[in-house]
Amino acid sequence: MELIVRDRRDEADGVVSLTLADPEGHDLPVWTAGAHVDLTVDLGDDAHVVRQYSLSSDPADRAAWRLGVLREPAGRGGSEFVCTKLDVGDLVEVSAPRNHFELAPATDYLFVAGGIGITPILAMIAHARAVGARWSLVYGGRTRSSMAFLDELAVYGERVTVVPQDEQGLLPLAAVLGDLDPRTAVYACGPEAMLAAVEATVPHRAALHLERFTPKVIEVEGPDEAFQVEFATSGLTATVPAESTVLAVAEELGLPVDFSCREGTCGSCETPILTGRAEHRDSVLDEAEQAENTCLMICVSRAERGCTTLRLDL
Template identity: 50%
Template sequence: MIDNDDCATVMTNDFDNHTDSTLRVTAKDVVSEGVVSLTLARPDGKRLPDWAPGAHVDLILPSGVTRQYSLCGNRWDPYTFRVGVLREPAGRGGSAFVHDVLSVGDVVGVGGPRNNFPLVPAPRYLFIAGGIGITPLIPMMAQADLMGIEWTLLYGGRTRTSMGFVDELAAYGNRVVIAPQDEVGLLDLPTWLTAAASDDAKVYVCGPEPLLGAVEKCCVDWPVGKLRMERFVPKQQSAPARTAPFEVELARSAVTVTVSPNGSVLDAVQNAGVNVLSSCREGTCGTCETTVLDGEPDHRDSILDDSERDGAGCMFICVSRSCSDRLVLDL
């Protein structure tokens, strides 16, 4: 979820504009049943771009598949990135490639880091993770710990053996509550969130959609900005605001395109020969974020919340459309 009103991404760097940037896999470790971590470094040994807790990278795999993974390593190590990858049997092949084919010494293309889930200042944090959703929270806990800020992690999963990085988290002692479903049942979200609602803590949540939906139901009356979430899959959207075609003017390119009812703004722009970086094409990664100069976007992404959409000066053109007859974009 983007924290600033002008909808600019929190972080960009030289990787964003070079899809042929490559990193080498320097380590591949099993961190739980079904989860491996990859450690990545530049082949030439040079520094990697800086990043902050909550950031993710695009991995462009040798199979041609692009996937987004949260950075879960040490942000103060300038030479390596670490990501955690869950094997998803019902996925589209990216995680299977990482688990079964990708090996130490192989190279992968990289985009980012980008950060749609920044850790904002607070006197206290409650972190809630479900399964692989632990990955963006690991560097957040390290950052809070470094700054001497009080925090607690509630971490759920199917079984203890399926929950990644548990051994690493043990170093934090009783600030980490491990709650496998086969041992304790579903997370007691009402109790945890009721306690957090009464103070000035910020709550960060990442995990599967059922967990996020359950948290949202508990927090419908919370003030804007207190609850912050990141989704790995698109949130279910209502029908588009309009079904008729609309025009999109690309101000810097002096080109106007027509977006059909069944086409995306991204496709129309790229078909006109204007290059826009994109990755997920689902409205979850933020790669295709574009500034809106005029018109009213129909935001259909899973990044901005309702309050952020009201004042957003951008849109994610892989999924978002238009409420007005015409949009003007800074492209």
């Protein structure tokens, strides 16, 4: 869908927020806290990139969506364009929301955010307040000036603990998470080092939910092997070479695949598994979801070693 930039604000050093709305004033699609959208950025000369950004506004507000974007000058141009070129009145192509970081029902939430990872957490706080759940937030960043939305969070008082690294050091995760009530649901989003530390500290892993902006390190045993993939809906069977992916093979066959990041982080290419077992290499599904083996991210995941054929609903 094509949306218009209704507002643009500098939220912190290197962080810009964009408020997007329907040009005709219609309500936007329903979404839930933790969702993200794909933003298609036209770089000119027929070049464009697709980037995923979490929705940081209140899910109850159907009039507009707000995104928080971290400027990354060393990136591939997407965030640089959004932060320096997009302005109020511009039109931009935006996908429908997708959610692989769904906020499960709970009476108590602990939110942990690092840097730009605060964006989906803001929507979760709005939802927690709406349903009357108890919640608290621990929010870290390099410096106070680099931490977005601090003014917005200040109204919550002691519910929010702000930890600028240059003032107080790293997040005190052992103190915050070490003696956690098992009924508390923990939602964390931020840089990989922080998420790894959270995973190592939370005593009740079933209550932990993470969202990654970059792929986690996946350790594999031995070199990749070729395997067969049967695209059941399309009636085609093909070999996935050791050096290729299911997504690449599907593209070569002209199948209607949805994808974006090609890194296993956005969830766009999630595909149901009909038979066979996958070796999951994504950063979207948690351990329990991977063990269920009902779907895989075809941009990175493969057939499990010893499984010669994957049958997919594609």
